[in-house]
Amino acid sequence: MSSLTVDEAPQAASHVHYLNVKFGVKSWLFTTDHKRIALLYLASITFFFFVGGAAAVLMRLHLLTPGGLLVEPATYNKLFTVHGILMVFFFLIPAIPAVLGNFLVPMMIGARDLAFPKLNLLSWYVYILGGLFTLYAVVAGGVDTGWTFYTPYSSTYSNSHVIAAALGIFITGFSSILTGLNFIVTIHKMRAPGLTWFRLPLFIWAIYATSIIFILGTPVLAITIVLVALERLFHIGVFDPALGGDPILFQHMFWFYSHPAVYIMILPGMGVESELITCFSRKKIFGYKFVAMSSLGIALLGFLVWGHHMFVSGQSMYAGMVFSILSYLVAVPSAVKVFNWTATLYKGSISYDAPMLYALGFIGLFTMGGVTGMFLASLGVNVHVHDTYFVIAHFHYIMVGGMVMAYLGGIHFWWPKISGRMYPQGWARFAALVIFVGFNLTFFPQYILGFLGMPRRYAVYPAEFQVLNVMSSAGASILGVGYLIPLIYFIWSMRYGPVASANPWNAKGLEWQTPSPPPTENFEEIPVVTEEAYDYPVREAQVA
Amino acid sequence: MPEELAATAHQFEDLAQQHEADELGMWVFLGTEVMFFGGLFLGYTVYRHVYFGAFEAGSHLLDLLLGAVNTSVLIASSFTMALSVYAAQKGRKKTLITCLILTMILGSVFLGIKGVEYGQKFHHHLVPGYDFNPEGNFPAHMSLYFSFYFIMTGMHALHMIVGEGLLLVVLILAAKNRFTAAHHATVEVVGIYWHFVDIIWIFLFPLLYLIGGR
Amino acid sequence: MAGHIVSIKLYALIFITLLVMTGVTTAVGYVDLGRWNIIIALAIAIFKASLVILFFMHMKYAGKLPRLVFASTLLWLAILITLTMSDVLTRSWDHPPQGWQSLSTSGQR
Numbered sequence: 001m002s003s004l005t006v007d008e009a010p011q012a013a014s015h016v017h018y019l020n021v022k023f024g025v026k027s028w029l030f031t032t033d034h035k036r037i038a039l040l041y042l043a044s045i046t047f048f049f050f051v052g053g054a055a056a057v058l059m060r061l062h063l064l065t066p067g068g069l070l071v072e073p074a075t076y077n078k079l080f081t082v083h084g085i086l087m088v089f090f091f092l093i094p095a096i097p098a099v100l101g102n103f104l105v106p107m108m109i110g111a112r113d114l115a116f117p118k119l120n121l122l123s124w125y126v127y128i129l130g131g132l133f134t135l136y137a138v139v140a141g142g143v144d145t146g147w148t149f150y151t152p153y154s155s156t157y158s159n160s161h162v163i164a165a166a167l168g169i170f171i172t173g174f175s176s177i178l179t180g181l182n183f184i185v186t187i188h189k190m191r192a193p194g195l196t197w198f199r200l201p202l203f204i205w206a207i208y209a210t211s212i213i214f215i216l217g218t219p220v221l222a223i224t225i226v227l228v229a230l231e232r233l234f235h236i237g238v239f240d241p242a243l244g245g246d247p248i249l250f251q252h253m254f255w256f257y258s259h260p261a262v263y264i265m266i267l268p269g270m271g272v273e274s275e276l277i278t279c280f281s282r283k284k285i286f287g288y289k290f291v292a293m294s295s296l297g298i299a300l301l302g303f304l305v306w307g308h309h310m311f312v313s314g315q316s317m318y319a320g321m322v323f324s325i326l327s328y329l330v331a332v333p334s335a336v337k338v339f340n341w342t343a344t345l346y347k348g349s350i351s352y353d354a355p356m357l358y359a360l361g362f363i364g365l366f367t368m369g370g371v372t373g374m375f376l377a378s379l380g381v382n383v384h385v386h387d388t389y390f391v392i393a394h395f396h397y398i399m400v401g402g403m404v405m406a407y408l409g410g411i412h413f414w415w416p417k418i419s420g421r422m423y424p425q426g427w428a429r430f431a432a433l434v435i436f437v438g439f440n441l442t443f444f445p446q447y448i449l450g451f452l453g454m455p456r457r458y459a460v461y462p463a464e465f466q467v468l469n470v471m472s473s474a475g476a477s478i479l480g481v482g483y484l485i486p487l488i489y490f491i492w493s494m495r496y497g498p499v500a501s502a503n504p505w506n507a508k509g510l511e512w513q514t515p516s517p518p519p520t521e522n523f524e525e526i527p528v529v530t531e532e533a534y535d536y537p538v539r540e541a542q543v544a
Numbered sequence: 545m546p547e548e549l550a551a552t553a554h555q556f557e558d559l560a561q562q563h564e565a566d567e568l569g570m571w572v573f574l575g576t577e578v579m580f581f582g583g584l585f586l587g588y589t590v591y592r593h594v595y596f597g598a599f600e601a602g603s604h605l606l607d608l609l610l611g612a613v614n615t616s617v618l619i620a621s622s623f624t625m626a627l628s629v630y631a632a633q634k635g636r637k638k639t640l641i642t643c644l645i646l647t648m649i650l651g652s653v654f655l656g657i658k659g660v661e662y663g664q665k666f667h668h669h670l671v672p673g674y675d676f677n678p679e680g681n682f683p684a685h686m687s688l689y690f691s692f693y694f695i696m697t698g699m700h701a702l703h704m705i706v707g708e709g710l711l712l713v714v715l716i717l718a719a720k721n722r723f724t725a726a727h728h729a730t731v732e733v734v735g736i737y738w739h740f741v742d743i744i745w746i747f748l749f750p751l752l753y754l755i756g757g758r
Numbered sequence: 759m760a761g762h763i764v765s766i767k768l769y770a771l772i773f774i775t776l777l778v779m780t781g782v783t784t785a786v787g788y789v790d791l792g793r794w795n796i797i798i799a800l801a802i803a804i805f806k807a808s809l810v811i812l813f814f815m816h817m818k819y820a821g822k823l824p825r826l827v828f829a830s831t832l833l834w835l836a837i838l839i840t841l842t843m844s845d846v847l848t849r850s851w852d853h854p855p856q857g858w859q860s861l862s863t864s865g866q867r
């Protein structure tokens with residue numbers, strides 16, 4: 001069975017939908033339609049992704065030779081800072097919630113829009129404003145503190161544009177808060193009749209858990225940034241040891257947000273994953289309640305472990321031991337998810353469409369990132385590999401191998417719904433393969449480099465590390481090409497792609513019951529839900 | 545009721561759903577505010593523990609009486625805010641407007657007294673980062689106490705100013721007859737915000753003014 | 759939720775209680791009770807805040823959702839402060855390894 005069905009009528013969708021209901025720049029900049037806002041986010045996030053990616057490419061080029069190929073060490077510091085700030089705060093954190101979440105949350109729960117559409121538009125403007133501040137900091141000469149802004153370097157000594165960049169992150173934080181607030185209220189108050197909590201798609205559970213982190217974590221980052229800026233402007237001593245301040249307090253406050261921020265990045269990816277795995281195995285998800293509850297579990301436990309970033313900071317070793325134990329604990333809900341996905345695959349009738357290839361890549365890469373996270377959670381090993389490329393490889397396996405894979409899988413899955421067009425399957429599968437190969441070639445050598453002791457954030461390295469570094473740089477160029485291919489065929493498909501039917505993957509879920517692209521208010525009539533999520537027909541018993 | 549229908553935004557089924565969403569939204573927002581101030585409370589707790597003597601000495605340089613008066617003023621403003629909501633629920637426009645204006649005046653009095661206190665601190669060279677040079681002997685790192693004093697009360701004052709702005713909006717809407725006994729969620733939501741800012745002060749008062757006995 | 763009307767009488771009673779408690783906590787501020795100062799001051803503050811939340815903010819009459827939001831916020835705040843203090847309070851338990859001290863006192867570095 002081909003899961004790909006294309007409308008017999010080749011002409012463009014003739015119905016009135018959210019894309020053709022109005023035209024012109026104004027109709028986009030003043031829209032309160034969650035679907036259009038999702039597309040605004042999609043465009044801006046893609047922009048920041050490629051700018052941040054360009055910084056990474058420059059870094060990998062520079063590291064081709066032990067002495068450094070391209071830039072001064074001071075410039076190298078600015079490159080990794082830009083890469084970190086843009087990728088973390090302007091791509092990874094908003095990507096799935098603000099693009100796919102915005103587009104899908106109201107449709108998946110059978111609502112006409114989010115609870116606060118104007119706030120939703122405001123969040124995009126806030127995001128753009130924050131982005132402008134950060135870009136200004138980059139253009140004006142850059143920041144060299146790393147995305148972590150550790151004090152007292154950032155608050156006292158750095159001679160770069162710390163305040164502009166920090167302000168950019170502060171402002172963008174409010175867009176996260178507004179998005180999270182909107183989702184929480186929407187999911188609580190606007191579900192369609194019959195859509196009980198345990199009938200919700202797992203993507204909604206993931207977005208809900210993410211929103212909790214947005215709401216309760218982001219404000220702490222905001223006040224931390226305010227304190228750094230005040231310290232820098234007025235020298236008030238809060239983080240300056242010379243005046244009695246405690247720089248480690250900054251790290252506590254920063255990581256209280258920034259460790260859970262990792263779950264902001266990965267939880268929505270896990271939500272996408274659950275959708276993809278069930279759809280392309282044509283099976284109900286294994287252990288629905290466990291998967292749903294593990295999302296909430298991650299949202300809570302994720303806040304108990306931040307000290308594992310601080311094992312060598314001067315933090316009390318007793319606190320370090322507690323944080324180490326708690327860090328092991330947080331692996332449990334993540335593992336629950338991975339086991340449930342694999343159990344769902346078991347005896348499913350799996351089809352290898354492009355979204356599924358990304359989903360399968362996610363499982364493998366996320367698992368590797370998660371398991372090496374366990375290495376890092378143990379105090380002793382952490383001291384050995386602290387601040388080495390081992391850490392870099394670990395979190396890129398989670399964030400790029402996990403989150404970006406899931407994001408691309410999700411975009412490939414819902415693109416027919418978003419644009420009303422299909423993209424070329426062959427190219428999409430090819431791109432998935434290129435990305436998978438390029439990714440592993442880039443980052444697997446970095447595990448080894450880190451284990452051999454190559455520290456992160458250095459512009460030069462000893463000659464014996466060159467082979468592995470060249471491998472990594474070669475992988476990065478393959479990965480870069482891999483990311484460009486989807487960009488090209490998605491743009492191509494908007495004009496030339498075959499018209500998509502309402503439900504090209506024969507998937508379950510309310511969003512597939514409305515035309516592609518959906519009308520402005522999503523549904524002709526608010527649907528009434530009578531069944532559980534992923535109610536795929538059970539396969540006939542195998543002939544014994 | 546056609547009037548109700550007009551007041552319902554298109555994404556909601558009815559006015560009740562809209563009210564519930566508005567109210568939940570405000571509570572969630574206050575959750576973020578608690579965490580925002582929480583970062584300051586954390587820093588305060590850490591340094592109070594490490595430099596207790598300095599914090600005690602710094603606290604005793606504040607004007608306790610002025611602080612107590614200001615606390616009472618703010619509580620009174622919360623009271624008039626509660627009465628505003630009451631008036632809105634009963635659909636009494638005049639009472640509503642009077643109570644809103646009273647609330648705004650009391651809020652301004654609070655900010656005025658706060659300004660007087662700030663002036664005293666400048667006069668006594670108690671402003672870290674600008675002019676910290678108090679007379680007499682004082683424990684090391686007392687400046688940290690005043691850093692927190694200014695940041696915490698400053699953040700609170702900022703929220704007061706935002707609250708005054710919100711009250712002004714509500715006042716204008718009330719004057720324009722936008723509220724009825726059935727439809728006044730805006731008054732309630734702004735009220736919740738105003739009370740929250742009051743609560744922050746209820747904690748700032750003992751934490752800043754009442755360290756150790758005098 | 760919206761709709762419950764609290765009587766003016768109750769509002770006034772709360773208001774007076776809040777004023778009295780402010781007076782009490784201020785008066786206690788003039789007496790040195792050692793560590794009891796902070797305990798009494800915070801207990802009174804929590805009492806006052808509870809009155810404001812329950813009656814002025816109508817939490818007493820609200821559904822369980824606002825309570826849930828409020829309770830989780832307090833839980834998260836407790837996590838932030840407790841785990842950070844677990845470091846600050848135990849940092850002085852650590853002692854630098856002996857080797858360090860002898861190295862620095864013997865003037866090698």
Ligand SMILES: [Cu+2]
Pocket residue numbers: 258259262305306308309
């Ligand atoms: Cu972490």
